[in-house]
Amino acid sequence: MLQVITRVPAKINPVLSVGPARRDGYHDLATVFHAVSLYDEVRARAGDDLTVTMSGPYAGGVPSDATNLATRAARALAKRAGVPAKARVDVHKAIPVAAGLAGGSADAAGVLRACDALWELGASDTELATVAATLGSDVPFALAGGTAVGTGRGERLRGITVGTTLHWVLAVASRGLSTPDVYRRLDELRSGVSVPEPAVGEAILTALAGGDPGAVAASLRNDMQEAAVALRPELADTLRAGREAGALGGIVSGSGPTCAFLARDGEHSGELAARLDASGTCAQVLQVTGPARTGD
Ligand SMILES: C[C@](O)(CO)[C@H](O)COP(=O)(O)OP(=O)(O)OC[C@H]1O[C@@H](n2ccc(N)nc2=O)[C@H](O)[C@@H]1O
Numbered sequence: 001m002l003q004v005i006t007r008v009p010a011k012i013n014p015v016l017s018v019g020p021a022r023r024d025g026y027h028d029l030a031t032v033f034h035a036v037s038l039y040d041e042v043r044a045r046a047g048d049d050l051t052v053t054m055s056g057p058y059a060g061g062v063p064s065d066a067t068n069l070a071t072r073a074a075r076a077l078a079k080r081a082g083v084p085a086k087a088r089v090d091v092h093k094a095i096p097v098a099a100g101l102a103g104g105s106a107d108a109a110g111v112l113r114a115c116d117a118l119w120e121l122g123a124s125d126t127e128l129a130t131v132a133a134t135l136g137s138d139v140p141f142a143l144a145g146g147t148a149v150g151t152g153r154g155e156r157l158r159g160i161t162v163g164t165t166l167h168w169v170l171a172v173a174s175r176g177l178s179t180p181d182v183y184r185r186l187d188e189l190r191s192g193v194s195v196p197e198p199a200v201g202e203a204i205l206t207a208l209a210g211g212d213p214g215a216v217a218a219s220l221r222n223d224m225q226e227a228a229v230a231l232r233p234e235l236a237d238t239l240r241a242g243r244e245a246g247a248l249g250g251i252v253s254g255s256g257p258t259c260a261f262l263a264r265d266g267e268h269s270g271e272l273a274a275r276l277d278a279s280g281t282c283a284q285v286l287q288v289t290g291p292a293r294t295g296d
């Protein structure tokens with residue numbers, strides 16, 4: 001095969017319920033993952049060894065050494081399949097880095113799909129998901145795309161149907177946040193408090209299935225939001241600006257700092273994006289839709 005190209009979307013978490021810290025340093029989650037139409041593109045071609053290059057608007061700020069998730073994914077898949085890790089991989093990075101949008105996970109998932117095809121491994125979705133889970137908690141969902149309930153540390157997935165196309169406006173911050181730092185701050189905020197087991201709840205599932213953006217907006221919830229705002233107080237201004245701009249609802253995306261606002265429809269999304277941009281409370285405003293697919 002000469003060249004394989006695959007696109008992997010960013011994600012937001014319309015519901016992110018976080019349980020107590022586990023002994024292994026992770027937290028059990030109950031979350032709704034929702035892929036949105038902002039994609040990194042992975043190209044893989046035959047090569048004499050493994051080279052990974054990054055291009056596109058967010059290529060800077062991504063490590064170029066062996067810790068790059070794209071590099072780690074290629075090596076992990078080759079090892080698992082017992083083949084040499086030989087490929088020339090380029091990642092076109094359109095997903096902001098350390099933004100709570102799982103961009104690194106998208107790159108890892110894209111490399112798994114592209115190298116599986118390039119090396120003609122024919123790995124099943126389950127086999128790829130097993131490798132994905134060793135790379136990061138969000139990587140199995142990035143492989144799957146669409147919308148899914150995630151449990152465990154986020155790696156156990158059940159796909160769900162959404163009854164409509166949802167229109168989101170993303171407010172991107174000028175600098176990223178570290179996911180472990182936000183989990184740590186959440187634990188600090190909860191110290192001495194008894195934390196219940198995580199649960200997604202029925203309201204969001206009913207709202208998504210029914211395709212009613214107003215009901216989805218009323219069900220948005222993120223247990224990490226308070227911790228993200230504690231680390232970045234200016235996010236409170238962004239969230240307020242989204243509400244004042246007429247969003248049906250708004251939430252910090254995952255560990256932040258990106259905020260995701262829900263619009264009624266495409267026209268409302270345009271109005272909301274323009275008002276949010278004018279508020280000057282974020283570095284960049286993006287209009288996206290979900291659920292988005294992982295694939296060609
Ligand atoms: C915030 C979310 O994006 C929500 O989907 C994810 O939980 C983060 O997933 P991720 O970035 O793929 O995270 P990983 O690379 O697996 O883990 C990075 C670090 O985040 C923390 N972490 C992650 C996932 C999880 N369920 N509990 C955690 O406490 C741990 O400190 C871990 O060492």
Ligand SMILES: Nc1ncnc2c1ncn2[C@@H]1O[C@H](COP(=O)(O)OP(=O)(O)OP(=O)(O)O)[C@@H](O)[C@H]1O
Nearest residue numbers: 068069097098099100101102103104105107138179
């Ligand atoms: N290919 C990659 N793209 C982006 N970041 C990468 C990549 N490889 C390694 N990293 C490292 O991972 C960190 C987190 O990046 P990422 O963009 O995935 O964050 P995130 O969107 O907050 O993730 P999540 O939402 O899954 O917690 C970055 O700060 C960077 O150092």
